Amino acid sequence: MKKFEQLIKYGAENIFSDIHIGGGSKTVFRQHGINHSNNQFVWSHKELDALVGQLLDEYQKDTLLTRHSVDLSRTVQKVRLRMHIFHAMTGFSISIRLLPGKVHSIEGVNLHPSLKNFCKPGPGLILVCGASGSGKTTTIAAIIEEINRNHSANIVTLEDPVEYIFNSKKSLIVQRELGIQIPSYKQGLIDIMREDLDVVMVGELRTAEEMTLALHAAESGHLVIASLHASTPEEAIYRICNSATAELQEMIRHQLAVALKLLITQEFYFLKDFGFRVPMLSIMVNTQSTRGIIRDNNLSQIESTLQTSRDDGMYSIDQYRSYLDNRKDYSPPSVVFKPSSEDESGAALFHTPTLFLSRQKGAEIKKTEDKRVSHHEKKIQKEDKSIDELSPHYVINEDTRLDEIIKEIKK
Structure with missing residues (x-):
C-alpha cells in the first residue's frame, strides 16, 4: 500500500488526470490528455493481487468475483480517486481517475460565471453532457457546491460510485451509492418522492425509465441535475426523446421542453499560453425559442439559436472557444488539484x-x-x-x- 500511496502522491504532484496499472507492465499516466509511461512504478502480478485485496471491502470483492469488475472511490494521500478494477488476460488491471482535491465553486474549476444563476433550488432539469473523461462529474459537483454554500436545501446524490465527498454547509447533503445504498438509479429516483428533497443529482441517465423518472421529478418541484453521454445539445435531446417508444415521444418532448432549465455540453480545451486544460462548453438555456425547438422536434435549429442568443446567456462551442482564448484569469491545476485540507471524516462512507x-x-x-x-x-x-x-x-x-x-x- 505504501508504494500505491507514493504513486498517487507522484500523480497529484505532476497533475496527472489518469493512472493505469497492470501486473508486470509499466504504469501509464495521462497528463493534459496525452499518455506517458513510467518504469519507476511497476507491479508484479502478486503485488497487484495484494493491492486489490487491500483496496476492496468484502462487498466489493463479491462484486469483482461475480461481475469481473468493480467501481469504487477512495481518498489516498488526501487525493480523491475513482477506480475501476477489472480482470484481463494478464490478471488484474486498475484504471484510476484523479479528481480535484476538493469540491470547488464554479469559478474554482474554470467554468463560466453565468452558471451560478442556475445554482438554486426550484423545479427543473440541468443536464451536463459530454464524452467519458470530459469533466462532467466535476462540473456537477461545482453546481451542487454552489447550492450548498448559498442556499438552505435538502440535497440527495445518486452516484456510481460516490466520487466527491460533500460537507454539508447551508444545505443538508445525503449521498447514496449504487449497489450499496440503492439497488438502481430507478429506485433512487422513486425514493426521492418520499424524502422531502429540493435537489437531486443523478450520476448518469442511462435508460428510458431513468430519463422518464428524472423528468417527472423535475415536473414535481425538484431541481434534477444529471449527466448524459452526448457530444452536442442536439444529440442529448434526441437521446432523451427517442429513448421512449414512438407513441410516447411527443409527450416526452413536451415534458422536456417545459422542464429543461440548462443544457451544457463540454470537452477539454488546452490553453497553450497557460499550459493546461480547461472545460470548453456549449450552453443552452431554456427560452421560448428553445422550448419551441424541442417541442416541435426542430433540433437542427439548435446550433444557429446558440450562435444568435448571446443576450440570453447561450454559447456555441466555437463562441466559447473564443471566450476562453480571450480570458486571462484561470485557476491553475496546482490549485484545482491541491490535496484537500477539509475534514472529510464526518462525511466518509459508512456501511451500516x-x-x-x-x-x-x-x-x-x-x-x-x-x-x-x-x-x-x-x-x-x-x-x-x-x-x-x-x-x-x-x-x-x-x-x-x-x-x-x-x-x-x-x-
Missing part, C-alpha cells in the same frame, strides 16, 4: 453493520435452506431408489392367461 449483518444472516439462512433442500432431495432419491430396487417387476406377455398372471403375482 445492521444491513451487513442482515445480508450475512440472509445468506446463512439461504445456505441452511439450500442444505435442507439438498438433504431432502437426497433422502427422496434414496427412498425412491430403495423402493425401486425392492419392488418386483413383471413383464406381462399378452398371450399369458389371467390365472397364470395371478399365480405369478402371489409368488
Whole structure:
C-alpha cells in the first residue's frame, strides 16, 4: 500500500488526470490528455493481487468475483480517486481517475460565471453532457457546491460510485451509492418522492425509465441535475426523446421542453499560453425559442439559436472557444488539484453493520435452506431408489392367461 500511496502522491504532484496499472507492465499516466509511461512504478502480478485485496471491502470483492469488475472511490494521500478494477488476460488491471482535491465553486474549476444563476433550488432539469473523461462529474459537483454554500436545501446524490465527498454547509447533503445504498438509479429516483428533497443529482441517465423518472421529478418541484453521454445539445435531446417508444415521444418532448432549465455540453480545451486544460462548453438555456425547438422536434435549429442568443446567456462551442482564448484569469491545476485540507471524516462512507449483518444472516439462512433442500432431495432419491430396487417387476406377455398372471403375482 505504501508504494500505491507514493504513486498517487507522484500523480497529484505532476497533475496527472489518469493512472493505469497492470501486473508486470509499466504504469501509464495521462497528463493534459496525452499518455506517458513510467518504469519507476511497476507491479508484479502478486503485488497487484495484494493491492486489490487491500483496496476492496468484502462487498466489493463479491462484486469483482461475480461481475469481473468493480467501481469504487477512495481518498489516498488526501487525493480523491475513482477506480475501476477489472480482470484481463494478464490478471488484474486498475484504471484510476484523479479528481480535484476538493469540491470547488464554479469559478474554482474554470467554468463560466453565468452558471451560478442556475445554482438554486426550484423545479427543473440541468443536464451536463459530454464524452467519458470530459469533466462532467466535476462540473456537477461545482453546481451542487454552489447550492450548498448559498442556499438552505435538502440535497440527495445518486452516484456510481460516490466520487466527491460533500460537507454539508447551508444545505443538508445525503449521498447514496449504487449497489450499496440503492439497488438502481430507478429506485433512487422513486425514493426521492418520499424524502422531502429540493435537489437531486443523478450520476448518469442511462435508460428510458431513468430519463422518464428524472423528468417527472423535475415536473414535481425538484431541481434534477444529471449527466448524459452526448457530444452536442442536439444529440442529448434526441437521446432523451427517442429513448421512449414512438407513441410516447411527443409527450416526452413536451415534458422536456417545459422542464429543461440548462443544457451544457463540454470537452477539454488546452490553453497553450497557460499550459493546461480547461472545460470548453456549449450552453443552452431554456427560452421560448428553445422550448419551441424541442417541442416541435426542430433540433437542427439548435446550433444557429446558440450562435444568435448571446443576450440570453447561450454559447456555441466555437463562441466559447473564443471566450476562453480571450480570458486571462484561470485557476491553475496546482490549485484545482491541491490535496484537500477539509475534514472529510464526518462525511466518509459508512456501511451500516445492521444491513451487513442482515445480508450475512440472509445468506446463512439461504445456505441452511439450500442444505435442507439438498438433504431432502437426497433422502427422496434414496427412498425412491430403495423402493425401486425392492419392488418386483413383471413383464406381462399378452398371450399369458389371467390365472397364470395371478399365480405369478402371489409368488
